[in-house]
Amino acid sequence: MIDDSRTGRSPRAAAVLAAALGLCVLLTGGCAPEAGGVRGTPGAAGLRDPYFPKQGNGGYDVRHYALDLAYDPGTGRLDGTARITARATQDLSAFNLDLAGLTVREARVDGVPAAVNRAGNELTLRPRDELAKGADFTATVVYTGVPEPVTDPDGSAEGWLRTADGAVAVGEPDGSMGWFPGNHHPSDKAAYEIALTVPNGLTALSNGVRVSSAPVSGGRTRTVWRQSEPMASYLATVAIGRYTTSTGTALGSVPVVTAVTATDPALSAATAGLRAELPAILARQRDRFGPYPFGAAGAVVVPDGALGYALETQTRPVFPAGAFDRSTLVHEQAHQWFGNSVTPASWRDIWLNEGFATYAEWLYGEDHEGVPARTRFEEAFADDDAWAFPPAEPPAAANLFAAPVYRRGAMVLHQLRETVGDPVFDRLLRGWTAERRHANATTADFTAYAERIADRDLTALWDVWLYGRDRPPRP
Ligand code: TRP
Ligand code: ZN
Numbered sequence: 221m222i223d224d225s226r227t228g229r230s231p232r233a234a235a236v237l238a239a240a241l242g243l244c245v246l247l248t249g250g251c252a253p254e255a256g257g258v259r260g261t262p263g264a265a266g267l268r269d270p271y272f273p274k275q276g277n278g279g280y281d282v283r284h285y286a287l288d289l290a291y292d293p294g295t296g297r298l299d300g301t302a303r304i305t306a307r308a309t310q311d312l313s314a315f316n317l318d319l320a321g322l323t324v325r326e327a328r329v330d331g332v333p334a335a336v337n338r339a340g341n342e343l344t345l346r347p348r349d350e351l352a353k354g355a356d357f358t359a360t361v362v363y364t365g366v367p368e369p370v371t372d373p374d375g376s377a378e379g380w381l382r383t384a385d386g387a388v389a390v391g392e393p394d395g396s397m398g399w400f401p402g403n404h405h406p407s408d409k410a411a412y413e414i415a416l417t418v419p420n421g422l423t424a425l426s427n428g429v430r431v432s433s434a435p436v437s438g439g440r441t442r443t444v445w446r447q448s449e450p451m452a453s454y455l456a457t458v459a460i461g462r463y464t465t466s467t468g469t470a471l472g473s474v475p476v477v478t479a480v481t482a483t484d485p486a487l488s489a490a491t492a493g494l495r496a497e498l499p500a501i502l503a504r505q506r507d508r509f510g511p512y513p514f515g516a517a518g519a520v521v522v523p524d525g526a527l528g529y530a531l532e533t534q535t536r537p538v539f540p541a542g543a544f545d546r547s548t549l550v551h552e553q554a555h556q557w558f559g560n561s562v563t564p565a566s567w568r569d570i571w572l573n574e575g576f577a578t579y580a581e582w583l584y585g586e587d588h589e590g591v592p593a594r595t596r597f598e599e600a601f602a603d604d605d606a607w608a609f610p611p612a613e614p615p616a617a618a619n620l621f622a623a624p625v626y627r628r629g630a631m632v633l634h635q636l637r638e639t640v641g642d643p644v645f646d647r648l649l650r651g652w653t654a655e656r657r658h659a660n661a662t663t664a665d666f667t668a669y670a671e672r673i674a675d676r677d678l679t680a681l682w683d684v685w686l687y688g689r690d691r692p693p694r695p
Pocket of ligand 2: 551
């Protein structure tokens, strides 16, 4: 029995209860600690996110993922080894990882085979020896199969998505469990190394810097990507296929890799101009938002039809070819500060991503395209769809990426700006990214921060723009 983390009625919980009642001898036959001395309990099967209660797992904190993935585009088969380095945050008898589909061949903890149980999207590992609170450990999971896309609450497809010539993997908000086992909640960020073995002639892209690429057996090439700064698992990405890549430098020293699918030969030339603008866009955003948070940058233009939206995957956002335009590029790059470095503590805080990235588009338009943010504010204000619900309180998981989160979210920031004035607002934008760099934040963290920097109570503003149900008179 290793699935007691879900029922909460473990034999050990019974023993604890019995001990509390002074009945331990009667019920359990003894109260002596087990050999090894640790009396662990199973880590929770979910982190109780208000929209995705099963996402993530309790009892440990991941430090590093090493994913070694071999993909055969012909059969769609993925062979993976995930080596997860973590620290126990409680005495643990067992712990969960999130994984959808795929077959687990083998699991080890600190090199010793562990018992495995699968139930839904929960994978439970029970190590031979319990893990003491504070202990660092390594969980290795060997898995295989043809990954199935994960369907979002809003009906869109994510996870591992097959294309004509390869695959694209994305994970916001729930797809990463479709291609690697992990602690798939945005609150547990970690460093990554992602190795991709694919047939010679195909390109294999992922997050961060490319550290090596070398031929291996079977006419294949293994390419290793390293994401050293913390990353939420929904921001991990893979693109495999025929791509035209370009390399360069941004911000003095940040290596840039852009790639465009070669499945449509016209796209390389058609996207070259905008891809070349990336360093300038990042420099302008750095001036607005503070230092770029990562050691790599880029963009990947994937075949149309692979996925229905662009995504801000860390250091290397992904764009369906038809969505690769300047404002979307500005939006996804702004997420590197707002979302990827400063990450929502839970999915309820999603407007901290989308409201800020949308406002970044408005600011870019004002600074560089001659369209005042006030004009964009008025357009958004007039949009009935934007008023369906308050941005800080999406009614359900299906609404996380709806107009109120983006447009009302941006309206909150414009109102804040008009209330505190440009100098304070500018300081506030840069200060927020500095204060929460590579960390997580809630809406309450942001409102408290804004009040501290503005040195005034802003309750009335939050009540109307962030939490209010009804559209106020236009200010
Ligand atoms: N976060 C993406 C953006 O840049 C959009 C997005 C992610 C999305 N996942 C989604 C949109 C699921 C619709 C459905 O705005
Ligand atoms: Zn966005």
